[in-house]
Amino acid sequence: MKFAIQINSGPYQSEGSESGYQFVRAALRKGHDVYRVFFYYDGIDNAFRYAIPPDDEKSMVQRWSQLARRHDIDLVVCVSAAQRRGLLSRKEAERVGKVDSDLADGFRISGLGQLVEAAIEADRLLVFGG
Amino acid sequence: MMGPTGKKFLFVMQRAPHGSCNAQEALDLLLTTAAFEQAVSVLLLDDGVFLIKKGQQPDRIDSKDIAAVFLALELYDVPRVMVEWESLQERGLDPKDLLLPVETIPRCRIGALMARHDRVVNG
Numbered sequence: 001m002k003f004a005i006q007i008n009s010g011p012y013q014s015e016g017s018e019s020g021y022q023f024v025r026a027a028l029r030k031g032h033d034v035y036r037v038f039f040y041y042d043g044i045d046n047a048f049r050y051a052i053p054p055d056d057e058k059s060m061v062q063r064w065s066q067l068a069r070r071h072d073i074d075l076v077v078c079v080s081a082a083q084r085r086g087l088l089s090r091k092e093a094e095r096v097g098k099v100d101s102d103l104a105d106g107f108r109i110s111g112l113g114q115l116v117e118a119a120i121e122a123d124r125l126l127v128f129g130g
Numbered sequence: 131m132m133g134p135t136g137k138k139f140l141f142v143m144q145r146a147p148h149g150s151c152n153a154q155e156a157l158d159l160l161l162t163t164a165a166f167e168q169a170v171s172v173l174l175l176d177d178g179v180f181l182i183k184k185g186q187q188p189d190r191i192d193s194k195d196i197a198a199v200f201l202a203l204e205l206y207d208v209p210r211v212m213v214e215w216e217s218l219q220e221r222g223l224d225p226k227d228l229l230l231p232v233e234t235i236p237r238c239r240i241g242a243l244m245a246r247h248d249r250v251v252n253g
Contacts, residue, residue: 006251041155041253081155112162120137120166125249130152 003027004122005037006115009129010045011060016129017046021063023126028071036074036118037064039107041130044087047077049104061104068106075107076114138169140247143178147196148188153181156253157199164206171210172203173235173243179217182229197229214240 005024009016024034039046051061068075077087089109090101103109119125141160147153164170174181182200189195200211215234218224225232235243244250 008252040159041152080158084151112159113166115159116163116166116168119139119163119249119251120168125251127252130252 001027001124002033002035002122004035004115004118004125006119006125006127007037007039007043007046007129008041008127010042011051012045013042014129017043017060020126020128021060021067023128024067024073034071034073035122036076036114038115038118039075039077040081040112040115042085043129044077044082044085047075047082047104047107048087049102051104065104065106073106077103077107077109078115079109079111082109136168137248138171138246139163139249139251140171140173140244142173142175142244142250142252143181144176144252146177146180147186148191148193152253153196154194157196159251159253160208161199161206164208170206170208171212171247172200172208173240174211174213174217174232175240176214176217177221179213179221179223179228182211182213182232183223184227184229201230212243 005020007017007020011017024037027034046060046064048061051059053059064075067073087102088098089103092109093100141156143153143156145152160170160172182197186197203211211230211232212235213232214237216237225234
């Protein structure tokens with residue numbers, strides 16, 4: 001089965017991000033496809049490059065990045081939700097006269113159309129958090 | 131209007147306006163979905179019924195007029211705004227307290243309503 005995943009909450013708000021992550025891993029293990037993971041609302045907090053929890057805590061940002069690297073999963077962050085909350089890619093930062101890229105490895109920033117397209121193309125849309 | 135690849139989307143909104151940007155972002159997603167020529171319906175549940183309550187003064191707290199978007203939904207081919215009847219009652223509200231005519235759905239029918247849609251999105 002082909003899944004589209006929407007993550008609506010950040011690593012420290014609710015279990016939504018963790019549950020979504022575990023679902024994606026379980027789905028892949030069972031041989032399903034994950035068409036896209038789309039981060040919306042405060043879910044964009046999962047993509048902050050410089051979120052660095054203490055060593056004895058898990059890092060959701062690193063876990064998502066690793067998942068993208070290992071399984072070539074498309075992780076997409078909503079551009080307007082990200083800009084509202086100060087998360088900019090290098091390109092966006094330069095466009096608005098800022099300098100740094102805050103986006104963690106394995107994520108890309110795009111529009112809401114990417115979520116709608118995933119919801120249409122996949123067999124199921126699963127929404128986590130929020 | 132539903133295009134050839136159309137799916138039936140139900141957006142379930144459960145939170146009051148103005149406390150966060152939740153409603154704004156949910157409506158952005160809803161309007162984008164409508165722009166993809168999908169069939170879009172809205173269900174207001176729990177505190178979501180306050181989204182279209184009459185008498186809001188969002189300018190007093192420098193907030194956007196979220197209710198105005200609901201009044202314009204028909205222009206975006208989103209004809210159906212539904213409200214759970216018990217959510218209204220529990221908050222002392224009546225359909226006449228709302229800014230636009232809605233279809234009220236009793237709680238016992240919400241499950242069946244969701245089952246009739248291809249995609250259910252909470253926001």
